[in-house]
Amino acid sequence: MAVSRIDQKFAQLKKQGCCALVTFTTAGDPDYDTALNILKALPAAGADIIELGMPFSDPMADGPAIQASSIRALKGGMTSRKILQMVAEFRQTDAKTPIILMGYYNPIYIYGVDKFLEDALKAGVDGLIIVDLPPEEDNELAIPAKAARMGCIHLATPTTDSARLTTILKNASGFLYYVSIAGITGTQEPDIDAVKKAIDMIRGQTDLPIAVGFGIKTPENARAFADFSDAVVVGSAIVNIITDNIDQEGLANPALEARVLDFVKMLKAGVHKAKRSKGEE
């Protein structure tokens, strides 16, 4: 079986002693073309793994920034099919960078789980993070995804104890996403010591790489979390740059793409400064 792009990426970074930078943007925000341009330029700017948000009308786990970006994308006519089309277009220019779709279950359920998995794999999607599917609902998507060899990234949170972690890890693949705050995206500041402790516990129970996300906003933050995790995820802070660079009609100003990418470069530089021990290989 071919090694997945996600596994390859983490193996490569481990050799280099680097932590991965994972960027989150919403597919179709502020419009299809701008979002695609950003997507294509992200790897060169420093994104090791790309999370692409699937906009949903009722983003219950998201704060105001990502809520607004979802609404913009939906107003612009974003659909599941167009998201997959966007990934396919990206794949024509980049064969290596893993793409993870992050979103809510209903659009996938309505698309049809098996059909979605088939089309998403064909488009070049490597993994899924579906925030309203806890392990209790693994039969819905995680298990079919596993069978189809699609990564199914599970979440652990500050409310996760060791027993719960065992349940979460059962069908987890790709990496484990540690939600650094009990809360919604882009709101509170994570408590770094608490996160570190949680990651230590998780490392005792799995060899999966561990990503940390939900409250990381600056290159300094990113660097601090990169010291002890395998990937840091930055979402709302990137989305905020998009929000700040569109006019009242939602049209992107000419500097938007460059500003987003400059910020990603700064994040990458921050992650690079992390004091990480090199991998054993």
Place this chain on the structure above:
Amino acid sequence: MSPDKNTYRAGPDNEGRFGKFGGRFVAETLMPLILDLEEAYRASKNDPDFKAEFDDLLAEFVGRPSPLYYAERLTEYLGGAKIYFKREELNHTGAHKINNCIGQILLARRMGKSRIIAETGAGQHGVATATVCARFGMKCVIYMGAKDIERQKPNVFRMKLLGADVIPVTCGSQSLKDAMNEAMRDWVANVTDTFYIIGTAAGPHPYPELVRDFQSVIGVESREQILAKEGRLPDSLVACVGGGSNAIGLFHPFLDDDIDMYGIEAAGHGLNTGKHAASLAGGKPGVLHGNRTYLLMDDDGQIEEAHSISAGLDYPGIGPEHSWLHEMKRVKYVPITDQEALEAFQVCSQYEGIIPALESAHAIAYVLKLAPTLPKDHLMVMNLSGRGDKDIFTVAKALGTKI
């Protein structure tokens, strides 16, 4: 939980499913809480002290049992079935919502929680929640769509008088579904001290089950009362359905009896206008707010805004047990438009001297259609889920009257 067990009352199963409906579709952060809640609920069910305290509060604070009232003039006017009203509008705070709130606040206290959050549409659940919070000395935060705050002003003021913080929700359709999103966001961010009192028989397991159980006092009482008055069970039951708590509360104790049941959905401007809240008649199964159930949505799975003149029915979903009862064809779900509800609102006021809630007026509208087609010995029980004081401004506006 399959019908071959010869019962419709066994659900949900261990996964929180009624057939394929229900489940626990929530963020991982909430899962440990939901599992704790389930455990606390199971323990309380086996605890005679819990039951005794619940019953005592229902009697002394809520004023139960609510009467099963023979609607004599309406029966004569319609000339068919003999109509009884289950008078939930006589409860303290004016609707059935308080039954569930009493149960859930006792659970919250048992779990050591000190802060309560809730969503509200019409404001009835918000008022009921604020009421039990005042009664038990707990902090109370109510999320309410900005649009609903506008059309339910008296209830907003009531909640504030009771000491609650009412937080306007300005995202999305600014009504019940968005209030629920915002309550869920609050909950994820306040997991240690906060209990979420969901106001209808929907949401992640075990909410649909526990709300139903707390509301089943409606059906249990109705059963005793009709037996005492008529010496037999009714032939039909009618209740309006928003999320479905008053309906399932009335229906559940009767599900295995040979009784016709009608759940009335809000058809707004009409099913073919796209402006309605009839998720069974106009929606399809999907996943939102923690459960799989019938929902209004577009072809891409994006949830659509509901419309109803009644804020309490203005929700694009329905509780999962109703979706199951619908597919099992055990309960018939019927749409009623804004216009029909407005007419029924006036008929009930003028023939029975009871101003009903606009939600309940949907059930009455169906009684107006159904009762005349039935024989005089047909016994019909309709759940008068709430009183209409909160709605007089909306109704006046709809009738073109200035007050």
